[in-house]
Amino acid sequence: MIISTLLLIKILVTIILVLGLSLIAEYINPKVSGILSGIPTGTAIILFFYGLEQGPNFASQSSVFNLVGMLGLQVFILIYFLSSKSNSKGNIFISSLLATLGYLITIFLLNQFNFSLLTAIIFPLISIPLFTYLFKKINNSTIKKIKVNPKVLFLRAIFSSIFILLIIGLAKILGPEWAGLLSAFPTTVFPLILIMHFSYGKEPVHTIIKNIPKGQWAMLVYIPCIFFLYPLLGIYLGTLIAYSLVMLYLLIVFKFSK
Numbered sequence: 001m002i003i004s005t006l007l008l009i010k011i012l013v014t015i016i017l018v019l020g021l022s023l024i025a026e027y028i029n030p031k032v033s034g035i036l037s038g039i040p041t042g043t044a045i046i047l048f049f050y051g052l053e054q055g056p057n058f059a060s061q062s063s064v065f066n067l068v069g070m071l072g073l074q075v076f077i078l079i080y081f082l083s084s085k086s087n088s089k090g091n092i093f094i095s096s097l098l099a100t101l102g103y104l105i106t107i108f109l110l111n112q113f114n115f116s117l118l119t120a121i122i123f124p125l126i127s128i129p130l131f132t133y134l135f136k137k138i139n140n141s142t143i144k145k146i147k148v149n150p151k152v153l154f155l156r157a158i159f160s161s162i163f164i165l166l167i168i169g170l171a172k173i174l175g176p177e178w179a180g181l182l183s184a185f186p187t188t189v190f191p192l193i194l195i196m197h198f199s200y201g202k203e204p205v206h207t208i209i210k211n212i213p214k215g216q217w218a219m220l221v222y223i224p225c226i227f228f229l230y231p232l233l234g235i236y237l238g239t240l241i242a243y244s245l246v247m248l249y250l251l252i253v254f255k256f257s258k
Contacts, residue, residue, distance in 0.1 A: 015161055030196070030207035031140045035253065038215020039246055040222040042187030044239065047226055050179060051235035058176050059235065063226040065110075065180025067120040070219060072106040073186050074131045075099075077209045080193060081135070084202050092197050096190075107181040117227050124220055131213045138210040141203040214253065218246045 024032055040047075043066055051059035080099040084091055174182070186193075189212065196204045222242050229238035 030142070030204040031211050032254075034208035034211025035215040036250075038212040039218040039250065040243075042185075042189070043183055043219070044222070044243065046183040046187065048235055048239055050183070051230055051238075054179075056230040056235055056238070058179070060227050060230045061176035062180035062183060063223045063230075064115055064117050064120045065177050066183045067117075067219065067223045068110050068115050068123050069107055069181040069184025070124050070216060071110065071127050072103045072181065073184050073189070074127055074213070074216075075106045076103040076186055077189070077193075077212055078102075078131065078134065081138075081206060081209050084197065084205065086202075092194065095197075096194065103185065107184070111177060111181055117224065121220065121224075124216060128213050128216050135210040135213065138206050139203075140210065141207045215250075217253075218249050221245050221249050 024036065047059050047063055047066065050062055076099045079102040080095045083098050084095040189208075193205050193208065196208060222245070225242035225245060226238060229241055232238070233241070
């Protein structure tokens with residue numbers, strides 16, 4: 001009964017996040033959705049369930065490698081952007097395949113090294129400004145004709161929940177290093193990108209990609225909190241404090257962006 005309840009919670013939380021981000025892209029704009037995609041969404045779910053199922057210390061150790069694994073996510077969105085410049089919908093599959101391959105190669109190389117929290121922080125401090133620069137020439141677009149119906153929402157929900165369930169399941173047979181690197185996989189970003197690409201073409205997708213690094217600064221707030229607070233205060237209070245600080249960061253970002 002406990003296992004089935006946890007499984008249901010994982011699915012529901014994932015569905016809410018991905019559907020929420022896609023609806024924000026459609027009804028507000030892809031820029032806001034992109035920024036929100038950069039904050040700890042899928043990562044927060046995965047690390048929380050790591051802590052719940054494997055213990056707070058496991059999640060704390062994994063969080064260090066999640067911070068390093070952000071480079072894998074950034075490589076993923078860069079490759080997807082570069083390989084999706086044509087308007088062919090058949091190109092979505094190729095872009096997805098190449099981007100996933102780029103992510104896997106990146107985290108495989110990163111797994112060859114040991115990292116402390118301090119050395120892990122260096123990676124996003126360098127990579128976030130770098131990828132922000134690489135994406136700066138992308139124009140922010142809007143969605144003119146919204147295509148949403150119950151069938152589309154259902155397909156989004158099913159598709160989005162698969163990734164997080166798979167990664168959380170793998171943590172049971174992997175150590176905290178691999179679990180942390182895999183937790184950086186774009187579990188909410190990837191379904192969002194595919195949803196937007198199939199429905200509206202490449203322009204909204206590129207807008208989302210452009211703005212993801214802006215949201216990723218929140219990871220430098222969230223992950224250190226998880227690293228220190230999970231073993232000290234537990235996963236519930238630790239998550240609450242960490243996400244409260246992330247929300248404060250977002251308020252500042254949107255205030256200045258506006």
